[in-house]
Amino acid sequence: MDWTLYIYKTIFLVIIFLITLVVAMYSTYGERKVAAFMQDRRGPNRAGIFGLLQPLADGVKMFMKEEIIPLTANKKLFILGPSIAMTTAMLTGVVIPWGGTLTIGGREFSMQIADLNIGILYVFAMVSIGVYGIMIGGWASNNKYALLGSIRAASQMISYEIAMGMSIIALILTSGSLSLNDIVQQQHGMNWNIFYQPLGFLIFIVCAFAETNRAPFDLPECETELIGGYHTEYSSMKLGFYLFAEYINMFISSAVIATLYFGGYNMPFIDQLGLSPNVVTLLGSAFFFMKILFLIFLFMWIRWTLPRFRYDQLMNLGWKKLMPLAMFNIVATGAYYYFTVLI
Amino acid sequence: MTFLFYLLSAIMVISALMVVSTRSPINSVLALIVCFIAMAGHYILLNAQFLAVVHLIVYTGAIMVLFLFVIMLLNLNKVTIPTKTSVTRISAVITGGLFFLVMVAATRLTFEIHPRYPFTNQIGLVSEVGKTLFKEFLLPFEVSSVLFISAMIGAIMFGKKDESKKL
């Protein structure tokens, strides 16, 4: 290992970290704008032009608020909860390939922090650890609503992880690799996985909604029944962390969906333009971010369209519809490859 | 690397001790989670990334969540340590001592064991694990999957409502 690589990775890590935070910050703004526009309103437009400074104002508000830790709460775990939620949300971005390779001065720099050969599984592991943030926080609040919310969150996330993993298995069958970078490179041009795995994509995106606790699966924080769910007792920046972690998760899952099903940083017809490799890489990254932004918009679009599920409906969908469908998808994919590719 | 090994080992030993020594069940579960994460770190040190991540997903991400789940639902956080009679205490000491004896005897033997499969640093990677499972250990693997299926069916049978007793 030489020092330039270390420095490059550190700088790149910080950049990705900052981009994640900024995107999450402006997702809150985007969410409010999208919600407003879909309800024929205008949304925040007072702080700065088009209200662009609104996230900053919200952040300042969050920091300035009084911090309340309930007397009967388990203090250590109460603080641990939002920290875990935030940390695991941020950790996932490490394996996502944000772009191709840049060649500067004859050296190649990959726009991916860590190209693990088990990239997808790493994402899964982080998501599954992320449950603890919600569970511990909800339990430590010592509040019935918070406990109910956290239990809902945990059971929902465990249930949907299964269908999600199974939809991914079909994808791995086609790609033959667990590395996210390999998967992206296989989708070069317009060979996006969504065209080969439409059913898998559908299952994956539904599960992604459930995993990020977004509407229509936002039962853990269902305001009408549970006040705020697992973050009922939270205030100030600890609440901010929970809300922020949700948006980071949304950003990361959009990035994962774009990577797995929409070709990642691949841009159609890029080869025909005859550009230099560095320009291609940068354009690809920009295109990747456009895909991510569109998917974030899709998340919001669905949130402001569909009503919330009932809890039994949620479980029915997860276990009785999506899981068999995902199994069928695996079998169908396997059979296709057995009869066409292997023979 | 050696430093990391000792660090992870220290975390593991301390958290494992906390699992048995803390009084609140929630804390023991959390300590066990820390222990498992440290164990995943050990796997990574052995270049077994696949095993590490699967360990995280299955044990930390699913099984421990269920543990936590049950403890939260049953509200077991009240410190309930039943008073023990002297008979149980003495028998516990004797059994513990016997167990320790067996452990010492067993570990003494391990130094003489020659592994049938020489260690390669590729063993924990996904392709190697897959090849091992589906070539050499195919039959045990499939049999264990049958075992799992039977366990699942049993769980479903338990969970199913008894239609005949329904009013």
Add this chain to the structure above:
Amino acid sequence: MQALTNRSKMVSNKQMTFMERIYLPAIFKGMSITLKHFFKKKATISYPEQTREFSKIYRGRHVLKRDEEGRERCTACGLCAVSCPAEAITMIAAERKPGEEHLYREEKYAEVYEINMLRCIFCGDCEEACPKEAIFLTDRIVKSDYERLPFVYGKSLLVEPLDPNLRIDISGRQTKNVLNFKQNKRFAHNR
């Protein structure tokens, strides 16, 4: 049961068809509806920059009019206070001293005239009851406040300014119909 109108819809508990059960067409339909609204004209009026158009006969904050020579019209007869259903108006009358003829039109005037804007229901009965054409409701809005006391408007807030350019225009409320209506006290609510 026979339906009274043809608008009612019979509800049935029929099984959903397969297409309905996979929900996706319905979801896409819903999403297209929200997307349509995304590009629609927004209903919001950005208030301080833009104000909602008021009706000419909007009943808002009151004004005590002066006549053409700038004298207060109010004679403190108390009819407005009597007619007020919310009992929001109170006044203390005083006699006009010699030398004050340029200030008050009649020999009697209101030394104190207060309307409690928190009680007022802006019905316009005071305006209707007034025999001197002194009190009118205007299309101005009563400002919000954090405390109660500032909502009791005294003469300083009610009487219109002396400067002819700053007079409050109430011609919108004095249409021919209104004037005719006012002439005929038979229609008054507080007969």
